[in-house]
Amino acid sequence: MSYRIEGATGHWEVVIGLEVHAQILSRAKLFSGAPTAFGAEPNSQVSFVDAGFPGMLPVINRECVAQAVRTGLGLNAEIHLWSRFDRKNYFYADLPQGYQISQYAHPVVGKGSVEIELSDGTTRTIGITRLHLEQDAGKSLHDQHPTKSFIDLNRSGVALMEIVSEPDMRSPEEAGAYLAKLRQIMRYLGTCDGNMDEGSMRADVNVSVRKPGEGFRTRCEVKNVNSIRFVMQAVEAEARRQIELWEQGGTVEQETRLFDTARGVTRSMRSKEDAHDYRYFPDPDLPPLVLDAAWVEELRAALPELPDARRARYMRDFGLSAYDAGVLTAERETAAYFETVAAGRDPKQAANWVMGDLFAALNRTKRDIASSPVAAADLGALLDLMADGTLSGKLAKEVFEAMVDTGRPPAAIVEERGLRQVTDSGAIEAAVDAVLAAHADKVAEYRSGKDKLFGFFVGQVMKAMAGKANPALVNEVLKARLT
């Protein structure tokens, strides 16, 4: 069902396009050899190129280009073998060169698309307009001193991909799903870590509203929104503002706005008239970026399996539900973990353990799957111990908890704690006989038709054997004795 906002004059449709800035995962910056580590001491990751010193020249980092191409391929986009860097000129204290090098007129990646899934189970295709490479600016710190601003150039020159979507989204949910999908794809590709709280990914949100069936109306751009939740909130807040404006007989002016996360409203940042004239022109320090078609094909061939393909495979080959397959493929690390556990084993059982016990343990220990206290191979070994009868399901849970606490492999825990399941029928028979002898009254009741007491006998036997008896054998012996 289409998302509509109810105004005084009827239904309104929201039109959303996103410009996502994604920091490329690379050891060095886009045009200098300086490192890119997050959280380093201010101005400790800065070369003379990044600081805009006289006579310093940019040299393209080939790995950053490869990352952009990989991302373009992951977005089913055309790769432009010829692209070019332009200068975007403006003055700011954290922009050392006085211009940002960006691919304005000729981006390295052209049209593509991503598919998003919505909560009602439907899917939609969102068009990608382009992806281009550009360098980040530094950071201005205005709160360190009463009258001075401090500048940190660690980010200056870091490689960004700007990914521009078509105005194809029609609800906050779609905007959120698109961002989440983009992040998932880039994480799979290893081209961006997608950590929005560290600023590795941020979005400019273009919003307009219209009556269903109309052409586009004027849009506003909400700058630099830094979480998926805030993007969804900003869309709604901005749409409501525009609807109110239109309905009061006003006009939406094209402008740049900021989202006030505390108050949940957007505020004007600058109008179209105040917009910078960036005086774009081709950067004469950099020749056009010319890619070899064979190199692009090498990158394509080396791409990892992407989330959509992997999810389809889990459903097809493992017989998992769409939901389970979606959960297990949400993160590349989770999928890798799951596949290690499932290899050569029952995939459904593996899925249940990963999504059930493991996720619960991760939650409880506040760890992510990459730093899981239980290694995937160990969880697989635990499943093997169940399959060969060494452990009952109940014992397996106990062993698993010990694995979470100690990080040790299941076989070692079974040995140390003597948790091996008892399958010695003599011992079980002895225990069964003792239980039946001690509860002669209950045996009589059972024999007179009170079937439900069977469970009581099982429980008593298991208790007598400290839970280690093989349940199937206990059942078998009990049944034989009680008939």
Added chain:
Amino acid sequence: MRPTELTIAEGLAALERRELSAAEWAAACLDAVERLNPRLNAFITVTAEQAMAAARASDARRARGEAGPLDGVPLAIKDLFCTEGVPTTAASRILDGFVPPYESTVTAQLKRDGAVFVGKANLDEFAMGSSNLTSAYGGVENPWKRGDAPGVRLVPGGSSGGSAAAVAARLVPGATGTDTGGSIRQPAAFCGIAGIKPTYGRCSRYGIVAFASSLDQAGPFARTVEDCAILLRSMSGHDPKDSTSADRPVPDFRAAVARGVKGLRIGVPREYRAEGMPAEIEALWQQGLAWLRDGGAEIVDVSLPHTRHALPTYYVVAPAEASSNLARYDGVRFGRRVLRQGDDLRAMYEATRAEGFGREVQRRILIGTYVLSAGYYDAYYLKAQKVRALIARDFAEAWTKVDALLTPTAPSAAFAEGEKQDDPVAMYLNDIFTVTANLAGLPGLSVPAGLDAQGLPLGLQVIGRPFDEEGVLAVGGAIERAAGFRAAPEVRA
């Protein structure tokens, strides 16, 4: 033997024969600088101590048999090249106090080959000018004098005026320059010495304060074509730190100088007959062609039909790039900062750049900002780029008929300080014969070929195919030998 009279080739030979030490040569140069620089103002910074230390180290290397190809040769370095630990000003107040923590590739290569740097040479501010009068450190006096007015101060040309004057006055045997629209060739012509701007991409631009990135090229000055060839070899070569530097082998330029012109076809571009050009220059041009014909070359008339658009094209492209390249001089990280009580960031920018940049630099930043502005970009910058492509095509067409072109270097001999000062366009006309080689990225050499009636030197320009510096040097060498230019300026060591 007066060391200051030595050419580089002669000096290297004398060093090798142990008739001269690098320390003696450097000391002679420093002595000449000390005596004459107060008058000529050719140097902004003199690095006497470093020069003597470098010269003694050079002598030690030679004694060990480890001398490099330029070992012990004293040079002036245009103060546009960043030199580690030595102030680099670009002749601008805005770089006050700036001491680069890095070395330009070109100067690093000269040092690698053993050169001894005497100091940093004066220039037009940010290399913007044709007279050296835009320098924040004052003008440079041309050591040549008009016969009828020996008291008049003439300009050395620009922008590499300090380098050219220092070589002409025998303060140093060679110098580096940069050439964006003629800044090596025009001052070489005005000062009666040789200077070559190599093909764009031949020398690395890394560490050279940028004026117009797509036009800037480093090159040498010396008193002979052969010396230029010697210096150029050390300055050239691919540099991974400059994405526009050419990855191709550096030939033995020196060997090309004596090659002669037999069998070469030399083009005479008819569009270079500038209106109002002095008859003496026209006559010298014809003389040059006659020398080459005598040397066995064939003279061919060629047409470069877009030539008349070259100067306007240059004065769109160069300021456009400069307006962006000079944005980094903002008072934030290095150089001059003008910050008054209560000023915000914008006021700091405005005050810093208003006080830090001279008028000509400000004029070009404004022109460049204008031609890149929304609504004007297509009419100016984009149009200029198209014309630039047509100019390059004119040359490509010419190379199907000829091996090199011969033209005058400049439309006049050195002019006096004060002349052409009121009208920037009159000043820009100085570049009329030289900007084309920059727009097309071609090698161009100016060689002194004669004197005008006032006794002032005049130069001829040889333009060659891309990366055919050897051909250009061969033609220049032939003219040099035929001209037998021996005149020396009034003011000299």
